[in-house]
Amino acid sequence: MVKLNKIYTRTGDDGTTGLVDGSRRGKHEPRMAAIGEVDEANSALGLAALVVPPDAGAELTRIQNDLFDLGADLATPGSDFAPGEMTLRVVPGQVAWLEAMIDARNAALPPLTSFILPGGSEAAARVHLARAITRRAERAAVALAAQEPVNPAALAYLNRLSDYLFVLARALNAGRDPLWVPGASR
Template sequence: MKLYTRTGDEGKTSVIGGRLDKDHVRVEAYGTIDEVNSFVGLAVTLLDEKLFGDILGELEKIQHELFDCGGDLAIVSRKYPFKAKDEMITFLEERIDEYIIEAPELEKFILPGGSKAAATVHLCRTVTRRAERLVVQLQKIDEINPIVLKYLNRLSDYFFAIARVINYRYGVRDVEYERSALVFRGEKPKEKE
């Protein structure tokens, strides 16, 4: 098998059920999901297996799910079934809830960073947000699997949660944005009238 096909030399690419320009928003969307997946792979290389076995297993699962989401976005013919399912979102929500408890209380916005691994996970988060914006654009012009958009939205929250846990387990403090108001769970609840 040859790695190169020359079929994209004129600026078109194959999708499931047809061909599109390489700058089509559909191609941008699933290409950005592939970019997220690459950053996840980088994050995996930066995590110690003994300290982060749970997260490493989750990240591998997420890499497969990102392939599923990208594949779903590459479908232009409705005769092919979608792979992304609601259970993927439920799993992320369960993990986020656990990590929120593990990480120290958060009151203000934080700056992306801390350890190299956490900084890389913040890159995963921000590229996921970009992918999400592209999927929003795509759904305005064409049908998509709606699970993909929900999944990306939840995935960016998951990355935020694990970036904080990674810093916590490494003993690295998150740096609060110094001009931030109280915006998270540490904010005092309003009194009932």
């Protein structure tokens, strides 16, 4: 269990931060950007969880926990992606759970006939915002993976999460998605 007695350490005042392996990295580096984007996505999910029905709220809380695992995964450099007693790694089972949630929610939705606008209800709008931030987090993680090894399951998780959030937003709109009308303002 994590125990934080002191919130500030002053060790980051020089523009670096510590990783799980004890190394220090610049706060501007791609690894830290990816971790920060995941944190922002997690915060957006917390905002969405305030207004969704309890079943969706429970799913979002589980995902928030998974995103902490994902942040810890990104904060652990190296190419050994096996989880261990002291090493948190996203595992394929977490991705599979998201896929099952996508399939279950999508089965109850009408087929799409148009692109949809990110909105509708307040709950759907908040989930769409979290989806867009998650996509940014995925882009940051993919950019990191172009330079350093990144757990493939972590990348898959972020990709699936944006899909899940899209389907959840549609479900929250109960089939009343605002549709894109191409060229409507010409």
